[in-house]
Amino acid sequence: MHTIKAAFLDRDGTINVDKGYIGSPDDIELIPGAAEGIKLLNDAGYTVFGVSNQSGVARGFYRVEDVLAVNRRVEELLLMEKARITEIFYCPHHPRGSAPEYSIMCNCRKPLTGMVDAARHKYGFTPADTIVIGDKICDVELGRNIGARTALVDTGFGVEEKVKIDGGEAAAPDIFAPNLLEAVTAILRMQRRG
Numbered sequence: 001m002h003t004i005k006a007a008f009l010d011r012d013g014t015i016n017v018d019k020g021y022i023g024s025p026d027d028i029e030l031i032p033g034a035a036e037g038i039k040l041l042n043d044a045g046y047t048v049f050g051v052s053n054q055s056g057v058a059r060g061f062y063r064v065e066d067v068l069a070v071n072r073r074v075e076e077l078l079l080m081e082k083a084r085i086t087e088i089f090y091c092p093h094h095p096r097g098s099a100p101e102y103s104i105m106c107n108c109r110k111p112l113t114g115m116v117d118a119a120r121h122k123y124g125f126t127p128a129d130t131i132v133i134g135d136k137i138c139d140v141e142l143g144r145n146i147g148a149r150t151a152l153v154d155t156g157f158g159v160e161e162k163v164k165i166d167g168g169e170a171a172a173p174d175i176f177a178p179n180l181l182e183a184v185t186a187i188l189r190m191q192r193r194g
Helices: 034-043 064-080 114-123 137-145 158-166 180-193
Strands: 002-009 046-053 087-091 125-134 149-153 175-177
Touching (some): 034 046, 046 064, 046 114, 046 125, 046 137, 064 087, 087 114, 114 125, 125 137, 125 180, 149 180, 175 180
Parallel strands (some): 002 046, 046 087, 125 149, 149 175
């Protein structure tokens, strides 16, 4: 096991515009600044992974193959801007789905840690420093569950989720930021200050 700095980023609403249940690569549109934020992480020595709840599979809206095609499109668009995600992990499950094989309680649906555990196992690393950034409370909770620094972005569902945090319904992240680029910039600045 080697030691790396790892960043786990939500997909829909954090990297790309959240258009509901996305089952087609044609629906992928990067959020402005997202590629730049990921490139900053790359340049700072972070290995970047995506972690995405994709209950649309369990709900019968699209298939696993569609999720993989969408993930490939996200990775392609980022690479065109010189930003690299090593892999996007996804959870196709939901306990109240309609596709029986995916309608289960699992250990990978955020805020549970299964996707992070899968990344560690597949790539054989121990995180020396970990960041989790997303637009939902479950992303912040995932970060807390793995002892990571966390940021909640306003893009996607972030503004609505911040209202819940302000109301005491959930724990606050380390950073609130308007978007992924600003979140990365703030976290890297925090680290430089120690």
